[in-house]
Amino acid sequence: MIYLKLFLTFLKIGAFTFGGGYAMLPLIQYEVLANDWMGEEQLLNFIAVAESTPGPVAINMATYIGVQTGGLFGAVCATLGVVLPSFVIIMLVARFYAKYKNSFIVKNCLTGLRPVVIGLIASAIITLGYGVFFPIGISLSAFGFQFFSSVVIFGIVVVLAFKKVNPIYLILGSATLGIVTGYAEKLLFS
Amino acid sequence: MNKFKLCLSLFGTFFKIGAFTIGGGYAMLPLIQREVAEKRKWIEESTMLDIVAIAESTPGPIAINTATFVGTRAAGFWGAFASTLGTVMPSFIIITCLSFVLESALEFEVVRFAFNGIRAGVIALIVKALWGMAKQCPKNMFSAILAVGAFSVDLLTKVNVLFVIIGGALIGLSVALISKGRGDGK
Numbered sequence: 587m588i589y590l591k592l593f594l595t596f597l598k599i600g601a602f603t604f605g606g607g608y609a610m611l612p613l614i615q616y617e618v619l620a621n622d623w624m625g626e627e628q629l630l631n632f633i634a635v636a637e638s639t640p641g642p643v644a645i646n647m648a649t650y651i652g653v654q655t656g657g658l659f660g661a662v663c664a665t666l667g668v669v670l671p672s673f674v675i676i677m678l679v680a681r682f683y684a685k686y687k688n689s690f691i692v693k694n695c696l697t698g699l700r701p702v703v704i705g706l707i708a709s710a711i712i713t714l715g716y717g718v719f720f721p722i723g724i725s726l727s728a729f730g731f732q733f734f735s736s737v738v739i740f741g742i743v744v745v746l747a748f749k750k751v752n753p754i755y756l757i758l759g760s761a762t763l764g765i766v767t768g769y770a771e772k773l774l775f776s
Numbered sequence: 777m778n779k780f781k782l783c784l785s786l787f788g789t790f791f792k793i794g795a796f797t798i799g800g801g802y803a804m805l806p807l808i809q810r811e812v813a814e815k816r817k818w819i820e821e822s823t824m825l826d827i828v829a830i831a832e833s834t835p836g837p838i839a840i841n842t843a844t845f846v847g848t849r850a851a852g853f854w855g856a857f858a859s860t861l862g863t864v865m866p867s868f869i870i871i872t873c874l875s876f877v878l879e880s881a882l883e884f885e886v887v888r889f890a891f892n893g894i895r896a897g898v899i900a901l902i903v904k905a906l907w908g909m910a911k912q913c914p915k916n917m918f919s920a921i922l923a924v925g926a927f928s929v930d931l932l933t934k935v936n937v938l939f940v941i942i943g944g945a946l947i948g949l950s951v952a953l954i955s956k957g958r959g960d961g962k
Binding site for chain 1: 794795796797798804826829830832833834835836837838839840841844845848849853856860863864866867868870871872874875876878882885886888889890891892893894895896897898899900901902903904905906907909910912913914918919920922923924925926927928930931936937938940941942943944945946947948949951952953
């Protein structure tokens with residue numbers, strides 16, 4: 587039953603994401619690939635869309651994966667799942683806030699969680715990056731025009747991102763460079 | 777103002793916040809502060825800082841955590857319900873519409889080329905986000921070991937990420953308990 591599966595999967599994702607949208611990435615990547623809901627390429631395409639449309643990135647991702655796998659009702663189930671843990675936990679925390687803030691257990695669990703989330707995102711970057719830079723695997727022919735275009739776009743965006751340029755402009759810029767290099771390759775090599 | 781009107785107003789305000797912030801939870805915080813604390817006075821300004829701390833230390837999307845918190849404080853359960861629904865609705869509508877267009881758009885060569893570029897750019901954006909998170913993490917041997925450990929386990933094995941996350945929390949807690957035990961023993 588796809589609806590229940592979507593709801594439970596996103597319930598799990600919502601309950602174990604600490605630190606906002608990108609912290610969710612390793613979990614979403616794992617579930618999406620394990621359930622064969624979409625490929626890495628499609629996932630990355632959509633992260634860009636989620637970043638450049640209004641609303642929380644997490645909700646955008648849940649809604650999209652829900653629609654893709656189970657239509658409109660699938661989207662409702664996935665979104666409800668990702669929201670529910672937050673909703674319940676915050677309702678409780680808002681009442682017992684002072685106690686929560688100074689809790690020994692919460693504080694020390696977080697000390698362990700933070701670096702782990704960082705390690706997991708780093709690992710997601712490696713696996714997703716591999717698919718972007720080496721879509722046909724690593725071989726001599728992998729170092730062609732497309733590889734170098736991707737490296738150049740990556741380099742430019744990293745530098746500009748650290749200069750705090752708005753991510754939407756960076757995504758639009760990457761799209762433009764993608765189109766230019768795509769047609770350049772077509773003209774030069776075919 | 778009666779409770780129904782208050783909930784309606786919470787819904788409207790968070791709908792607006794959801795519809796006009798691009799880039800996720802953190803991008804939402806300044807708008808929330810202006811609308812919710814300065815204009816409507818649903819919460820005090822000093823609570824805003826606490827909200828960020830809570831949203832970061834509880835699971836789930838930052839935006840949803842914040843909306844639920846403000847809603848609960850302003851009008852209890854139905855307040856939380858109205859605020860959360862308001863935050864989610866714009867995303868839900870926009871993404872549902874977009875998802876039908878996106879797949880067919882990818883049949884055009886020019887869109888495929890654009891997304892080839894975008895994917896390389898998105899990897900760069902994730903690298904930047906990772907850097908920001910790493911900067912806020914305490915820098916010590918303990919953090920480094922956990923980060924490298926989680927990285928290697930995730931990259932080299934097929935262990936479910938969920939267990940890695942739970943493992944991290946448990947290690948953090950046990951190390952604190954052990955060092956506390958030693959401190960008490962002295």
